Amino acid sequence: MKIAIIGAGNLGLSIAKGILKSNGATKMYLTKRNITDIEHFEKYGNVTVTTDNKEAVKNSDILIFAVQPLHIAQLLTDLKDLLTENHVIISTITGYSIEKMENILGKDHNIIRSMPNTAISVGKSMTCICANGKGKKRIELAKAIFNRMGHSMEIPEVQMQAATVICASGIAFWMRLIRATTQGAIQLGFDAKEAQELAMHTCDGAAGLLIASGNHPEEEIDKVTTPMGCTIQGLNEMEHHGLSSSLIQGIVASFDKISEFKKDNQ
Numbered sequence: 359m360k361i362a363i364i365g366a367g368n369l370g371l372s373i374a375k376g377i378l379k380s381n382g383a384t385k386m387y388l389t390k391r392n393i394t395d396i397e398h399f400e401k402y403g404n405v406t407v408t409t410d411n412k413e414a415v416k417n418s419d420i421l422i423f424a425v426q427p428l429h430i431a432q433l434l435t436d437l438k439d440l441l442t443e444n445h446v447i448i449s450t451i452t453g454y455s456i457e458k459m460e461n462i463l464g465k466d467h468n469i470i471r472s473m474p475n476t477a478i479s480v481g482k483s484m485t486c487i488c489a490n491g492k493g494k495k496r497i498e499l500a501k502a503i504f505n506r507m508g509h510s511m512e513i514p515e516v517q518m519q520a521a522t523v524i525c526a527s528g529i530a531f532w533m534r535l536i537r538a539t540t541q542g543a544i545q546l547g548f549d550a551k552e553a554q555e556l557a558m559h560t561c562d563g564a565a566g567l568l569i570a571s572g573n574h575p576e577e578e579i580d581k582v583t584t585p586m587g588c589t590i591q592g593l594n595e596m597e598h599h600g601l602s603s604s605l606i607q608g609i610v611a612s613f614d615k616i617s618e619f620k621k622d623n624q
C-alpha cells in the first residue's frame with residue numbers, strides 16, 4: 359500500500375508514526391510546505407519527505423489529507439486533475455463535509471471522511487469514519503487501515519462533529535483528568551514521576567476493564583465501592599463539586615464551538 363499524508367503536522371505525523379509502527383505501508387510520502395522539521399523521517403527507507411504534493415499524489419494509492427480546515431479547498435482544487443477514481447481520498451479535516459469535497463472533486467471519487475486522534479501514533483486511536491456514495495466500496499479498506507492503528511467505527515456523517523469532540527478533543531480531556539489525578543497523588547506523597555505512572559496505568563486499567571468486559575462503568579464502580587468506604591466518599595465529594603456535570607458541559611461547549619466552525623467553513 360502506498361500512502362501519502364498531505365499536511366504532516368500534529369495529526370499527520372501522528373498518523374505517519376502509527377503507520378510506521380504497524381508496518382502499514384510499503385511506501386509513504388509526507389508533505390508540508392516547510393519540511394525542515396520532518397526531514398528526519400527519511401531515515402525510514404520507505405518514507406519520502408517532500409513539499410511537492412503532486413509528486414506524492416501521483417505515487418500513492420491512499421491519500422490522507424491532514425491540513426488545517428482553511429487550506430483544504432485550495433489544496434483539493436490544485437490537486438483535482440491528478441486525482442483518479444482509484445485513489446482512496448481520506449480527509450481528517452474538522453467540519454469539512456463530504457458534500458464540500460464533492461463540490462470540488464465531483465462524485466466519482468472514493469471519499470472517506472475520518473476522525474482519528476493523536477493516539478494513532480501508538481496504535482490506540484478511536485477513529486470514526488464515513489464515506490460518500492462511491493467511497494462506500496472502500497470503507498472496509500479504510501477500516502482495515504485504521505484498525506491497524508487502534509479501533510474504528512463507521513458512523514453517519516451527521517455525527518462526525520460529535521465524534522470529533524468525543525474522540526479527537528477527547529484525548530485532551532482525558533489527559534487533563536490524568537493530570538489532575540497526578541496532582542492529587544503528589545499531594546498524597548508520591549513524587550511527580552511516580553504519581554503520573556500511577557495515574558496513567560490506573561486510567562489504562564479502567565478503560566481496559568470496560569473494553570474486555572463490555573460492562574457499564576457503574577457495574578465496575580459497584581465492585582470498588584465498599585459500603586462506608588473511602589471510594590464512595592471520594593466519588594460523592596467529586597460529584598458534589600460537579601465532576602460529571604462539568605465534563606458533560608465541557609463536551610457540549612466543545613460541540614457548540616465546532617458547530618460554529620462548520621458555519622464558517624460552509
Ligand SMILES: NC(=O)C1=CN([C@@H]2O[C@H](COP(=O)(O)OP(=O)(O)OC[C@H]3O[C@@H](n4cnc5c(N)ncnc54)[C@H](OP(=O)(O)O)[C@@H]3O)[C@@H](O)[C@H]2O)C=CC1
Pocket residue numbers: 364365366367368369370389390391392393411424425426427429433450451452473474475476526527
Ligand atoms: N490535532 C488533532 O488532534 C486533530 C486534528 N484534526 C484535523 O486535522 C487537521 C490537521 O490538524 P493539525 O495536525 O492539528 O494541524 P497542524 O497545523 O499541526 O498541521 C497541518 C499541516 O499542514 C501543513 N500544510 C499547510 N498547507 C499545506 C499545503 N498546501 N500542502 C501540504 N501541507 C500543508 C502545515 O505545514 P506547513 O505550514 O509547513 O505547510 C502543517 O504542518 C485539521 O483539519 C484538524 O481539524 C482532526 C483530528 C484530531
Ligand SMILES: O=C(O)[C@@H]1CCC=N1
Pocket residue numbers: 452522526527
Ligand atoms: O481542537 C480542534 O479544533 C481540533 C479538532 C479536534 C482536535 N483538534
